[in-house]
Amino acid sequence: MEHQIILLPKDNYYGWVGAAKDYVVRFGPNVTADPDSAGRYMTPQQTVTIAGAPDGYPAQGDIQAWFRANYPSIRMDYIAAETPDDFAAALKARMDANDRYLQPDAPFQLLWPTEFPKVMQPFGVNPDVYRRWNLPGHDGIDFRAPREAKVFACADGVVKRVDSWNGNPQDFPSGNRIDVAHRDGYVTLYAHLQQALVKVGDPVRAGQVIGLADSTGFSSGDHLHLTLKKTGATAAGLTNFPRDIIDPSPFLIWPAEATVEASGSAPPAVSFPWPAGQCLIGVNGRADGRMQEADFTAVTQAKMEAVKLTSTAAPEDVDRLRAINPAMFIMVRLFASFKGRNYPAAQFAQDVQHDMGQFYQRGVRYFEVHNEVNLVDEGWTTTWQNGREFGQWFLDVRNRLKAVYPEALLGYPGLSPDGFPMPLRTNDMRFLDESEAAVQAADWIGLHCYWVDEAGINSPAGGLGYLEYRRRYPNKLLFITEFSNPAQGVDKRIKAQQYARYYQMVRNVPGLGAALAFVLSASSGFLHEVWRDEDGSLSEIPGVLGRR
Numbered sequence: 311m312e313h314q315i316i317l318l319p320k321d322n323y324y325g326w327v328g329a330a331k332d333y334v335v336r337f338g339p340n341v342t343a344d345p346d347s348a349g350r351y352m353t354p355q356q357t358v359t360i361a362g363a364p365d366g367y368p369a370q371g372d373i374q375a376w377f378r379a380n381y382p383s384i385r386m387d388y389i390a391a392e393t394p395d396d397f398a399a400a401l402k403a404r405m406d407a408n409d410r411y412l413q414p415d416a417p418f419q420l421l422w423p424t425e426f427p428k429v430m431q432p433f434g435v436n437p438d439v440y441r442r443w444n445l446p447g448h449d450g451i452d453f454r455a456p457r458e459a460k461v462f463a464c465a466d467g468v469v470k471r472v473d474s475w476n477g478n479p480q481d482f483p484s485g486n487r488i489d490v491a492h493r494d495g496y497v498t499l500y501a502h503l504q505q506a507l508v509k510v511g512d513p514v515r516a517g518q519v520i521g522l523a524d525s526t527g528f529s530s531g532d533h534l535h536l537t538l539k540k541t542g543a544t545a546a547g548l549t550n551f552p553r554d555i556i557d558p559s560p561f562l563i564w565p566a567e568a569t570v571e572a573s574g575s576a577p578p579a580v581s582f583p584w585p586a587g588q589c590l591i592g593v594n595g596r597a598d599g600r601m602q603e604a605d606f607t608a609v610t611q612a613k614m615e616a617v618k619l620t621s622t623a624a625p626e627d628v629d630r631l632r633a634i635n636p637a638m639f640i641m642v643r644l645f646a647s648f649k650g651r652n653y654p655a656a657q658f659a660q661d662v663q664h665d666m667g668q669f670y671q672r673g674v675r676y677f678e679v680h681n682e683v684n685l686v687d688e689g690w691t692t693t694w695q696n697g698r699e700f701g702q703w704f705l706d707v708r709n710r711l712k713a714v715y716p717e718a719l720l721g722y723p724g725l726s727p728d729g730f731p732m733p734l735r736t737n738d739m740r741f742l743d744e745s746e747a748a749v750q751a752a753d754w755i756g757l758h759c760y761w762v763d764e765a766g767i768n769s770p771a772g773g774l775g776y777l778e779y780r781r782r783y784p785n786k787l788l789f790i791t792e793f794s795n796p797a798q799g800v801d802k803r804i805k806a807q808q809y810a811r812y813y814q815m816v817r818n819v820p821g822l823g824a825a826l827a828f829v830l831s832a833s834s835g836f837l838h839e840v841w842r843d844e845d846g847s848l849s850e851i852p853g854v855l856g857r858r
């Protein structure tokens with residue numbers, strides 16, 4: 311559907327109408343001498359073709375400036391013409407070219423692609439988030455667009471690609487997506503759509519509705535992501551982005567009321583680098599040593615999607631877990647005993663490197679660097695005196711391991727939450743503040759959530775502990791690397807029901823990778839948390855979770 315109206319000067323109006331007659335018959339636009347009628351017509355999806363006579367619109371003055379000020383969202387199609395004959399000649403050239411809007415010398419421009427004048431995430435920002443995809447920053451512009459909002463083509467062109475995603479963000483990070491090829495080698499890409507309303511090969515006009523918005527693919531909320539490419543731009547050094555991606559901002563016709571989300575206010579529509587796209591349902595494997603037969607039985611019965619092993623597990627345990635669930639996400643905690651000694655980073659990296667490599671070779675990429683490092687038993691006061699010293703230790707370990715395993719994603723370890731009964735601990739939030747540089751350099755952040763009663767599940771000091779981490783690190787991928795109700799005297803069936811509820815609670819929290827309950831089994835200790843006994847008998851936890 312094409313909405314076009316031709317604006318003609320009042321002076322000698324019928325002379326101008328005569329000049330436009332053949333064009334009107336051919337393409338069917340409306341005609342008016344009133345600039346306001348032209349501005350309001352079918353807004354914001356119309357093109358106003360202007361017969362650009364000098365002094366043709368004395369009440370408005372510079373007619374292009376007037377439209378930009380009063381009707382910024384319309385698409386202007388200005389034809390400079392001294393006389394009706396000039397105008398007729400220009401329109402005839404278009405008809406001869408079978409091109410309704412022939413504009414050989416006009417700069418390439420992008421129409422605003424939604425009805426909402428708000429940018430949620432500008433081009434090039436958040437380098438920390440996008441570095442993982444080898445991008446120097448956000449590779450497009452995120453526009454506000456609630457679910458099912460209209461998405462408009464930014465410029466005339468032809469649809470060259472339509473992706474229908476299969477529900478797996480790993481296969482289709484852009485979700486449902488449309489690519490439109492434009493003149494001069496420009497291509498626009500519209501991502502995270504609910505559906506495309508065009509198909510490959512369709513010609514589209516600027517302002518045409520081509521799809522509806524949503525949050526499909528790698529996306530943490532409803533919005534429209536727009537990428538602009540220019541063929542050859544990367545090779546020519548015109549951009550530091552790969553795949554010919556360039557900054558769309560200078561091409562965009564900004565509505566007068568457009569605003570850009572200020573960083574630090576409402577959370578931006580960040581696309582977290584998390585292939586699964588949702589918080590996986592997981593558990594910590596055996597606390598010490600390799601997984602045993604009853605552990606695999608519990609994982610099967612509980613229908614787990616994620617397991618965190620320690621590096622003291624056997625690498626073959628990875629194969630067993632993938633046999634249970636081919637999509638199983640596996641994380642490994644780099645494990646070593648710190649008790650009572652000073653354990654330099656170089657020594658730790660050397661000690662864990664061999665075991666880590668065995669998991670790395672099996673495709674494991676997510677590694678948590680140690681654990682609860684704000685406890686005396688885990689290095690506080692013996693290897694580091696505070697968060698700052700731990701941060702230096704972490705960065706040293708990280709650099710050493712990345713040099714050997716470049717694709718490894720090394721996580722800042724979960725801290726022991728303050729307020730939770732545990733002697734010999736230093737405050738977790740202060741520890742985070744002191745180790746800020748390490749937190750920012752980490753590929754992801756682990757955190758622990760514990761509670762002992764029903765109310766604790768919904769408490770910021772308990773199950774909702776991840777909220778403070780999200781507030782502090784809005785763009786970081788988070789993992790709940792441990793959670794449980796370790797209380798004595800609470801039936802494991804009750805705990806299982808709490809866990810089932812907790813998994814459901816966090817399932818769709820953006821940027822949470824997995825929630826990993828503590829713990830399948832242990833050779834000693836953790837009596838009130840283990841999912842099975844050492845004689846191999848299962849508690850009620852796996853069964854209750856399996857029926858979730």
Ligand SMILES: [Zn+2]
Pocket residue numbers: 431448449450451452535536581
């Ligand atoms: Zn985006």
